[in-house]
Amino acid sequence: MRAALYLDAGHVVVDDVPDPTVQQPTDAVVRVVRSCVCGSDLWAYRDTFKREPRSRLGHEFIGTVEEVGSAVSTLRPGDFVVAPFSYGCGACWWCRHGLPTSCPQSGTWGGGDHDGAQGEALRVPFADANLVVIPGGVEAYDDAGLLDLLATSDVMATGLHGAVMAGVTDGVTAVVVGDGAVGLCAVLGAVTLLKAEQVILLSRNPTRQALGRQFGATDVVAVRGEEAKEAVLDLTNGHGAEAVVEAVGTPDSWTTALDVVCDGGQVGAVGVPHTAPTIETMPLLSRNLGVRVGIAPVRRYLPDLVERVVAGSLAAGAVFDLTLTLEQTPEAYVAMDRREAIKVALVP
Ligand SMILES: [Zn+2]
Ligand SMILES: [Zn+2]
Incomplete structure (x- = not known):
């Protein structure tokens, strides 16, 4: 599949990477419907933070479940879902108290050697605990509705x-x-x-x-x-x-x-x-x-935010003032770096 990779400061490319697979019984593989570039993606791009060369990028996405591990009980292939920008195990004291960002097993998409959201698909650990199902399926939403949902993954919750x-x-x-x-x-x-x-x-x-x-x-x-x-x-x-x-x-x-x-x-x-x-x-x-x-424990807010978007009472999607294709991800970084766009959405 195709995914965006960080090479070094000011240098992002889209390249072929291995397809994600279910590796743990609690995993799901999710095909990305919309992802985006975050202001925080610019830190490494501007050399403020160090990042591993060829590491994956992007931590905000909505998508459809493609495959689930044997221990996943609340999700099925075909479910339309949104993910918080960071995940937790769902079972530890921190996760049970609404602070999955402090979970010992917490991680972020694109962090470490994890799949990023600026790609065609991702492996999602602890899928039951992290993914929130969006009612109606992907077909129920137009482009604007998809962006309203995408915004809940990070910026609206943050x-x-x-x-x-x-x-x-x-x-x-x-x-x-x-x-x-x-x-x-x-x-x-x-x-x-x-x-x-x-x-x-x-x-x-x-x-x-x-x-x-x-x-x-x-x-x-x-x-x-x-x-x-x-x-x-x-x-x-x-x-x-x-x-x-x-x-x-x-x-x-x-x-x-x-x-x-x-x-x-x-x-x-x-x-x-x-x-x-x-x-x-x-x-x-x-x-x-x-x-x-504090870093936002997005998963705590997600069910309420999704419910409001679906009900038509919350629409933050207008923060995405430019939409490009996944292959155009390098241009998306340029537009945000130059402050020509507030936030760029990506279509795989
Ligand atoms: Zn973000
Ligand atoms: Zn946990």
Whole structure:
């Protein structure tokens, strides 16, 4: 089959790789219907993180079950499924407590020597515990519906997780720092699922501002740094926001997040801190701030998110503003690296 491979910084190719097979009784083989490129795929592409040459890429997908191992009991060939971007065993203390990202057997598609989602098919370990069946089968969804479902695999769940960690609840004012797919999905999650009253998106990009407003942002702040702080204070009667989602992970975005949160408020951070921001703890103490940082345990959110997409009450697929074929994966990386696309969907 065909799959995208990482060669070195700035260099992704699509090549022939062995077909995936059931290796453990708990495995399934899933044929990809849609996958995509993630902002986090760009770290190795930009040489921020090291990655093994010829390692597989992609960790977000929806697909159809092709084959299951003898111990798989809840899935059958033909089932239409979505996978969380990382998997767990489903049986350990962490998995049973909704934190499969801490499972000793956890892994990510494309991580280590695992199949990636930017390919025609994958072997899925612990299939019963990880794959969520989408009702109606693949034929029940048009292109837009498929992208709404694909978004639940990572960015919708990750954005929502940021808003949950920031303590967004009914009636609060929230700020979202970051206008990537995750930040935009944090806006949607804060408004649609958590019922925030006011959501302020920090964005300087007109396309992303428009999508943020479509997702329910009540205000857009198009400046950075000290100016952004002043603008948010102006919009919040001078006290700042009770909940702030940090969806970038840089020292500057952390400074802004802590500048715009009100005393007694909370920051929920899902931006990967790849440039090592440091946080002073004394201001957290004197201002009574809460800070939660976490990789999204997507599987915990998936059944609810899928149900909402199927019911037509949640549609995050608009974050995919470009769709290419699997063979065009190298072009997808270029488009995202240049910020010409928010997020690129791939059709096998
Ligand atoms: Zn991702
Ligand atoms: Zn586990």
